[in-house]
Amino acid sequence: xxxxxxDTYINSKMKEKLRKPKKYMNxxxxxxxxxxxxxxxxxxxxxxLGASGATRSLVIGGVTAVAPDHADNSLYFSKYLGDSQMKxxxxxxxxxxxxxxxxxxxxxxxxxxxxxxxxKITPKRRILFASLGGxxxxxxSQLGRGCTSGAALTGMSVLSLAGxxxxxxxxxxxxxxxxxxxxxxx
Amino acid sequence: MGPFxxxxxxxxxxxxxxxxVIGLGFGIALEQAGFSSSRKLAGMFYGYDTTVLKVxxxxxxxxxxxxxxxxxxxxxxxxIVYVNEYYVTSAILGGVIMGAGFIIGGFCPGTxxxxxxxxxxxxxxxxxxxxxxxxLFGETYRYWQEIYMSGYKGAVKISDILGIRDGYxxxxxxxxxxxxxxxxxxxxxxxxxxxxxKEI
Numbered sequence: 001x002x003x004x005x006x007d008t009y010i011n012s013k014m015k016e017k018l019r020k021p022k023k024y025m026n027x028x029x030x031x032x033x034x035x036x037x038x039x040x041x042x043x044x045x046x047x048x049l050g051a052s053g054a055t056r057s058l059v060i061g062g063v064t065a066v067a068p069d070h071a072d073n074s075l076y077f078s079k080y081l082g083d084s085q086m087k088x089x090x091x092x093x094x095x096x097x098x099x100x101x102x103x104x105x106x107x108x109x110x111x112x113x114x115x116x117x118x119x120k121i122t123p124k125r126r127i128l129f130a131s132l133g134g135x136x137x138x139x140x141s142q143l144g145r146g147c148t149s150g151a152a153l154t155g156m157s158v159l160s161l162a163g164x165x166x167x168x169x170x171x172x173x174x175x176x177x178x179x180x181x182x183x184x185x186x
Numbered sequence: 187m188g189p190f191x192x193x194x195x196x197x198x199x200x201x202x203x204x205x206x207v208i209g210l211g212f213g214i215a216l217e218q219a220g221f222s223s224s225r226k227l228a229g230m231f232y233g234y235d236t237t238v239l240k241v242x243x244x245x246x247x248x249x250x251x252x253x254x255x256x257x258x259x260x261x262x263x264x265x266i267v268y269v270n271e272y273y274v275t276s277a278i279l280g281g282v283i284m285g286a287g288f289i290i291g292g293f294c295p296g297t298x299x300x301x302x303x304x305x306x307x308x309x310x311x312x313x314x315x316x317x318x319x320x321x322l323f324g325e326t327y328r329y330w331q332e333i334y335m336s337g338y339k340g341a342v343k344i345s346d347i348l349g350i351r352d353g354y355x356x357x358x359x360x361x362x363x364x365x366x367x368x369x370x371x372x373x374x375x376x377x378x379x380x381x382x383x384k385e386i
Contacts, residue, residue: 024226027237028367030219031244037211038245039252043261044204044342046189047268048249050213051296052316059320076327094299096209097216101300104217113305116224118382131226133291134298134315135322137284140378141295143324143334144280146270148294149212150279153242155270157249158350162272169281171230175291178231181279181289182315185228186379 022108038157045089048154052141054094056080057087074144084174121184129184213240213300215245222301224292224308230283231289233377235386243363248355274337291315366369 025033041048060080064071071077080087105111117126141147144166146155152170155163187193187287191201219241220226229235288294293301293312303310323330343356 012270024220024237025218027219027240028244030215030237031241032248034212034215034219034241034245035248035252037208037215038249039256040211041208042253042267043188043190043247044208045191045201046266049208051294051299052320055295055313055316057321059317059324059344063321063324074324074327075331076324085201088202092202092205093209096206096211097213097296097299098303100213101209101211101217101222101303102213104214105222105304108218109353110217110222110304113307113308116386117308118225126308127311130291130293130312131286133289133293133313134312134317135289135319136315137291137294137312138287138316138319138321139323140280140283140285140287140319141316142280142282143276143330145273145276146287147284147296148242149296151270151280153246156246157253158267158269159250159345159355160270160272161339161342161344161347162270162277164344165272165274165277166284166314166325168277168284170288170294172238173282173285174231177286177289178263182232184290185225185292186232186234186382 021110024108035157038154042157048150048157049093050090050146050150050154051094051097051139052147053086053150054090055138056142057091062158126184129181144185187260188256189266192266193263208362212296213303214295216300217304220386221297222304222306222309223386224301224306225382227297228289228292229296229379229382229386232379233373234379234382236374240367243359243366247356247360250359254352254356269341269343271341272337272339273335274339276334276336287319291373297380 038048060071060077063074063077064081069082115123115124115126137147146150146166148170152163152167156167191204207380214223226235227238230238253262253264253267257264284294291312293309295316298309298312298316302313345352348355
């Protein structure tokens with residue numbers, strides 16, 4: 001029965017298509033999409049996007065919950081204690097990022113628990129380096145008043161000199177150190 | 187007339203809803219671009235995948251042109267749009283530390299959230315690391331305070347420093363970005379790594 005055969009053929013093709021993750025978006029198109037989201041943020045709120053600020057809000061929330069006096073007395077954290085609206089804004093924005101990322105990954109068939117690493121290194125080494133990189137990025141984002149999102153990308157869009165300087169420092173350093181960490185990636 | 191929130195008396199709930207919706211768009215754009223993969227992000231620094239450069243500069247130019255256009259037609263008051271303040275030492279030193287974090291950790295904070303959202307365990311550790319890093323900075327702030335505050339220049343714009351109009355700077359940046367995109371496309375051919383790109 002050719003019809004049935006055709007059906008099974010189509011079915012197996014569809015299954016294959018479902019199993020295989022969809023391709024990523026064209027990078028220039030993704031850039032325009034990201035730029036439009038950033039522009040919408042400027043138009044609606046007068047500020048751009050941020051990421052490390054949300055993590056800082058969580059850290060301050062944690063410190064306040066565990067040791068409220070310590071948070072009050074902290075020279076750095078106390079700067080941000082009063083601004084509860086800004087704090088919740090960033091946390092809600094990052095909640096959106098996580099759900100948006102999840103929906104996009106689900107749609108594209110990319111949901112999977114895994115440690116992504118080069119076959120030349122062990123998952124353990126990857127996790128060690130990821131944690132260390134996170135530590136440095138977290139620290140640097142506080143010193144630099146924002147990360148790739150809030151300082152570099154957002155800053156560049158409003159033509160802020162600080163945005164361009166931070167962007168060049170981030171990418172320049174990563175390029176300069178790439179040789180020493182090549183084993184982790186290539 | 188924008189920006190909407192500072193100019194209108196809107197409820198806190200609506201403001202937070204806006205935050206969530208903007209976040210959704212941000213997360214979808216990052217994940218669709220492939221920024222939920224550290225091996226794709228790191229490709230930038232070895233030339234086999236230059237998506238980071240293409241997405242980053244296209245996004246910055248799109249938003250920059252959008253702001254200039256909205257201002258031109260009177261739909262946004264740029265005086266109320268926040269311009270990042272420039273503290274010379276901390277902008278450079280903070281960037282250097284972040285750059286090291288990028289090549290060692292393979293993510294930046296925003297991309298680590300989208301990567302963790304689709305199940306990347308290494309991204310979850312990166313987030314944990316960044317929590318520790320922020321806590322560490324806060325707890326040792328007194329040692330960095332001087333560096334953190336030094337070289338304050340105010341909210342300076344690069345176009346003002348160069349003495350040109352915003353529109354001309356945007357045009358200049360488009361030309362530079364086009365040149366970089368061309369080099370990036372060449373680099374992807376020269377440093378091609380099919381073994382890596384087929385896995386990410």
